[in-house]
Amino acid sequence: xxxxxxxxxxxxxxxxxxxxxxxxxxxxxxxxxxxxxxxxxxxxxxxxxxxxxxxxxxxxxxxxxxxxxxxxxxxxxxxxxxxxxxxxxxxxxxxxxxxxxxxxxxxxxxxxxxxxxxxxxxxxxxxxxxxxxxxxxxxxxxxxxxxxxxxxxxxxxxxxxxxxxxxxxxxxxxxxxxxxxxxxxxxxxxxxxxxxxxxxxxxxxxxxxxxxxxxxxxxxxxxxxxxxxxxxxxxxxxxxxxxxxxxxxxxxxxxxxxxxxxxxxxxxxxxxxxxxxxxxxxxxxxxxxxxxxxxxxxxxxxxxxxxxxxxxxxxxxxxxxxxxxxxxxxxxxxxxxxxxxxxxxxxxxxxxxxxxxxxxxxxxxxxxxxxxxxxxxxxxxxxxxxxxxxxxxxxxxxxxxxxxxxxxxxxxxxxxxxxxxxxxxxxxxxxxxxxxxxxxxxxxxxxxxxxxxxxxxxxxxxxxxxxxxxxxxxxxxxxxxxxxxxxxxxxxxxxxxxxxxxxxxxxxxxxxxxx
Numbered sequence: 001x002x003x004x005x006x007x008x009x010x011x012x013x014x015x016x017x018x019x020x021x022x023x024x025x026x027x028x029x030x031x032x033x034x035x036x037x038x039x040x041x042x043x044x045x046x047x048x049x050x051x052x053x054x055x056x057x058x059x060x061x062x063x064x065x066x067x068x069x070x071x072x073x074x075x076x077x078x079x080x081x082x083x084x085x086x087x088x089x090x091x092x093x094x095x096x097x098x099x100x101x102x103x104x105x106x107x108x109x110x111x112x113x114x115x116x117x118x119x120x121x122x123x124x125x126x127x128x129x130x131x132x133x134x135x136x137x138x139x140x141x142x143x144x145x146x147x148x149x150x151x152x153x154x155x156x157x158x159x160x161x162x163x164x165x166x167x168x169x170x171x172x173x174x175x176x177x178x179x180x181x182x183x184x185x186x187x188x189x190x191x192x193x194x195x196x197x198x199x200x201x202x203x204x205x206x207x208x209x210x211x212x213x214x215x216x217x218x219x220x221x222x223x224x225x226x227x228x229x230x231x232x233x234x235x236x237x238x239x240x241x242x243x244x245x246x247x248x249x250x251x252x253x254x255x256x257x258x259x260x261x262x263x264x265x266x267x268x269x270x271x272x273x274x275x276x277x278x279x280x281x282x283x284x285x286x287x288x289x290x291x292x293x294x295x296x297x298x299x300x301x302x303x304x305x306x307x308x309x310x311x312x313x314x315x316x317x318x319x320x321x322x323x324x325x326x327x328x329x330x331x332x333x334x335x336x337x338x339x340x341x342x343x344x345x346x347x348x349x350x351x352x353x354x355x356x357x358x359x360x361x362x363x364x365x366x367x368x369x370x371x372x373x374x375x376x377x378x379x380x381x382x383x384x385x386x387x388x389x390x391x392x393x394x395x396x397x398x399x400x401x402x403x404x405x406x407x408x409x410x411x412x413x414x415x416x417x418x419x420x421x422x423x424x425x426x427x428x429x430x431x432x433x434x435x436x437x438x439x440x441x442x443x444x445x446x447x448x449x450x451x452x453x454x455x456x457x458x459x460x461x462x463x464x465x466x467x468x469x470x471x472x473x474x475x476x477x478x479x480x481x482x483x484x485x486x487x488x489x490x491x492x493x494x495x496x497x498x499x500x501x502x503x504x505x506x507x508x509x510x511x512x513x514x515x
Contacts (some may be wrong), residue, residue, distance in 0.1 A: 006212050010189055011125045011137045015144035016182040017080055017117035020087055022148025023175045024107075024114060025277050026300065027094075028053050030156030032354075033281040033293050036167040041100055045354055046428055050421035052104055053278055057417030059090075059108035061410050063115020068406035070116070076124040076192050076402075083116035084183040088176045095173035111413075113179070118389075119409040123401060126393040127192040128212055131460045135314035135390055142386035143307045148178070149277065150300040157297055194398045194461070197235045205231065226491035230460060235398055249400045249407075257468060258404050260453060261392035264323075265412035267445035268388035271330050272438030273380040275419040277303075279354075280373060282427055286348070286355035287341070287369040288362070295370060299377045306381035318457040319387050323449045326383025331442035333376040338435030340365045345432060354424060357431035388412070394456045395464050 031037040032049065044052060063083070070079045090110025097103040122138050129137035156171040193208040206228050210219045218224065248254055269275070276283065280299060284292035314322065341357060344365040348358045359366055396404035426434045454467050 007128055007130065007133075007137060010128060011140045013185055014080065014121055014124055014182070014189070015140040016178050017083065017121040018141040018144035019148030019178055020175070021114050021118055022145040022150070023152040023178070024056050024110070025145075025274070026149045026152035026156060027172060027175065028278050029281060029296065030153045030160075030171065031168045032279070033285070034160045034167060036160070036163070036165060040165055041103070043352065044100065045352070046425045047421075048100065049354070049424045052100065052107065053424075054417045054421035055104040055107040056111040056114060057413045057420055059111020060115035060118065060413035061417065063112040064119045064406050064409035064413055065115070067116045067119040067409070068403040071120050071123065071402040071406075072195075072198070075195050076120045076127070077186055077189060080117055080120050080124070081183050081186050083113035083120075084179040086110065086116070087113035087179040091172060091175040091179070095169045115409065115413060118412070119405050120402070122389045122393045123405050124192050126390075126461065127194040127398075128190075130213070132458050133315060134394070135319075135386075135457060136311055138390040138393060139307065139311045139314055139386040141389050142381070143304070143311055145385070146300070146303040146307050146381065150304050153297055153300050157293065160293070194231060194235075194401075197231050198398055202232070222491040222495040225494050229490065246403065249403050254396065254400060254404070257395040257464070258407060261395060261404055261408035262411040263448060264388050264391045264453070265408045266415045267441070267448065268384045269412060269415035269419055270438070270441040271327070271380060271384055271445065272334060272419075272441065273330065273376060273384070274416060275423050276373070276376065278420060279423055279427070282354045283373065284370060286358050286427070286431075288359040288366045289370055299374055302374055302377050303381050306378040307386065310382050310386050314386060314390075315457055318455050319391055320449060320453055320455050322383040322387050323453065324446055326379055327442045327446035327449065329379045330376060330384070331439040331446070333372040333379065334435045334439035334442065336372045337369050338432050338439065340369055341432035341435065355427045355431065356429070391456065394461065395468070397464070398461070
């Protein structure tokens with residue numbers, strides 16, 4: 001249990017990198033409806049507001065793509081630390097911006113950090129986690145995102161009562177604090193054992209596994225030796241099979257996993273939820289709901305609360321059920337919102353507002369739209385939010401994992417930019433039709449997951465080759481050849497002395513924890 005507590009502690013801490021993405025979401029949704037923001041930046045509407053919001057995603061695409069070679073060359077840990085420095089620079093520029101161009105520049109620089117951390121934090125978590133709780137461990141990333149959004153939104157809501165530019169400058173400046181904490185704290189945390197294996201630092205691999213899995217850092221523990229041997233065999237096999245990881249990434253063996261990883265990330269954006277989080281204030285105001293900014297704060301509370309069940313049970317539910325159920329219900333909530341807007345809405349008589357369609361005098365319809373917005377947030381938190389970060393990190397071999405996750409994350413941020421940029425103009429041009437578009441995207445995601453996505457719960461990262469090649473129906477849970485729990489069987493054989501592990505001790509290794 002002590003080893004598991006080490007994993008939990010490390011994963012929770014490194015998930016601060018995910019909270020920075022949450023801070024970004026709320027840094028826009030918390031200020032777009034305030035008079036101070038609109039006055040200082042000249043009431044940005046449509047394309048202008050889309051450019052401000054989308055600047056973060058542009059930087060994130062570049063950061064995600066660079067994470068592949070940066071993460072492989074300098075380690076996951078050091079690359080995350082480099083990202084925190086970029087975040088501090090970007091947040092400082094935002095907090096001191098004197099106009100829209102400087103604000104966009106600051107958000108783009110901070111986006112470089114988001115791209116790096118959103119790709120590398122889940123990789124790091126997946127590579128230190130025991131297989132039986134890997135889903136739970138990576139869900140910490142999602143919990144951190146939702147918690148960061150909640151904290152930042154309430155900071156901005158409190159500051160909105162300041163009748164000056166400080167209403168938005170103070171919250172943007174405070175974003176530096178978690179980044180500094182993460183930067184400093186990571187110096188005391190271990191490298192990923194699978195990254196160490198990829199650079200042939202095998203002595204450290206064994207010591208890190210012992211540190212993560214046992215209370216006394218015992219490198220002779222059968223569980224430690226079994227995991228070490230499985231990692232070693234998989235890494236050596238991968239190096240023998242290919243001399244060029246980029247070529248392997250698009251090989252027949254790997255490209256299906258790459259495209260599935262990218263698809264999961266893109267569908268999570270096309271679900272409409274993340275971009276809705278940016279602009280929910282506009283949606284509620286157009287629905288004729290008073291005190292919209294206060295009511296939006298409750299969606300961040302719901303987001304955090306509904307992430308907890310997934311955190312506890314995702315390794316029992318599995319990946320496929322979470323995505324399938326999530327898609328159907330997300331579609332339902334968006335169709336209801338769109339239907340109510342078209343049935344009870346009318347053109348907005350005020351021309352200089354972010355939305356051109358409003359509901360006036362229909363309290364029941366407005367209340368139902370609010371309820372559906374909350375239900376959409378809760379549904380997303382239970383399914384697509386955590387699984388979209390978890391699945392890409394699971395399915396790729398260690399040799400190409402950073403590159404595969406980088407491309408998947410870049411696809412996520414490309415879709416995020418496209419939607420973040422497009423939604424403000426869409427609210428002004430097609431209004432209620434936008435919700436039917438998002439509902440239809442969710443139906444398409446359901447069909448794709450149903451026929452293309454294998455289940456990966458509770459399998460080791462080294463078993464993914466078999467999962468994608470065993471040829472059984474996708475809705476049947478994969479069982480490893482010869483045994484239902486191969487790693488435990490190997491540990492038992494090592495304990496009984498039937499497996500030779502003498503070559504693991506060619507050099508004497510101290511059981512100290514690497515920094």
